[in-house]
Amino acid sequence: MTDRLRLSCSDVDDLGALYVLDALGAAEAAEVAAHLAEHPERHPSFAELAGVTPFLAESIDPVAPPPDLRARVMGAVAATPQAVRPITPAAPPAPAAVLAPVPLPPAAPTWAPPMGEEPAPSYVALPGWTPVPEQDREAPVSIDAARAGRARRSPLAALLAAAAVLAIVVLGGWNVLLQQQGAENDRRMALLTAAVAAAGQPGAAVAPMTGSELADGAAGYAVFPPDGTGYIVLTGLPAVGADRTWQAWTLADGQPASAGLVSVGSDGLAVLEGVAPIPGTTVVALTVEPAGGSDAPTMTPVVVGQLGAPLAVSGSLLALVP
């Protein structure tokens, strides 16, 4: 699809200084990052070059910020959830999940999601979907409630024949969770149930997501209810090393925006909440990024889902945004 520009080791050494100064174009920066991930041992000089840049910062005299900035910062911090606490299930992990570390693949020069040929239908209609009853959406969901959900399995599966991925993910996720105990597990169960309820809302936009060969067991969906923030639910997501993280992205008008870091349970189940509904979003994707996440994706997506039509954001929702 795109010409793959393969950099040699000496090319990469050549670009190293520009890379650590954030002065490369996107394509080249992605190539360099991919090359470094593949062959870190061949480029010891990179660490040294990267280490110089903080000193450049120190050559600047400190400037006292206005006194009110501290309160502003602390307020923003207090209002921001820490999205990256790793989930540690209390029970032994289910054996099914693939836990092999994911190697970083070479990045393509452009961030073109590897789309399937058939775009998903615009708004995956879910006729007859039985959402979690209204009163259950707010309350924490107990294991018993979830078992009740599981008992609805056969009608549920039948209704979802058109969105088989969604059904498999939800049921798979429930099955995984039902084998485990603990508060963290209950929290994930509640999230999963909320994500199901979101998909059941009329007008919800759903993008089935599938993994590339790097995460070929991964499947799930992203859902954006018409009146709130969205969810991404995935099963079979491989673990990544401690120095890497899964990061979710939404792509609107060709511009990727981070949707947050994704914690994967040792059972391979991940539920991300609070995915901001950016108007015009057409693609939802996951990449593997350095720990702490990236400002922009540094590799081609590993797990991708596509909305058939750009995401519309209702006026009422926009009005709620301060």
Added chain:
Amino acid sequence: MTFAASGVVPSGSPSSDEDLLVAAGHGDQSAIGQLYDRFSGQMYGLAMRITQDASLAQDVVQEAFVGIWRNAARFDTGRASARTWIMSITHNRSIDAIRRRRPAQELPDPELPPPAALTSPDIWGEVAGRMDATRVRAAVLTLSPVQREAISLAYFGGLTQQEIADRTGAPLGTVKSRVRLGLMALKDQLAGTDGAEDAPSGGGP
């Protein structure tokens, strides 16, 4: 919980920058407050220098601290010093801010590479605390004027290689080598090496 208000941090203080980041990673917001007291001046100075805009620079500092807070649990003390990590995030947010501000057709790239310090071991962490701005500036002054210009346009100006070439009238390859040789020279100056340890260039020329 202690108040870190006196401005006097006793030597041997139990809370190193790294300790504070770890505490923040465990959800301790007061640790962020202490990091603010230690780093906000330097962060705001860098953001002001890059953005040339007080309001934008304040946004940068705020965004940087929110990023630090969100990701503190992922901070790896084995890979980077807290100072390197915090200043890399500040630099990234600053570059982001000025690139966002430019008209769309001038935007060089929507994507930025991750902070390099996050992806490679930080061999500078130990000496960082001992370095003062005067020494860094002196080291910068040993660079040739064209090297200094190229590095400065990239790091403080947020310009890409191509933009630096356009601005200075130098060919791309020249910009590349100026930046590279300049950074290498700076490294040698700051590390105080006798030149014996010139950085190997992966696999030779």
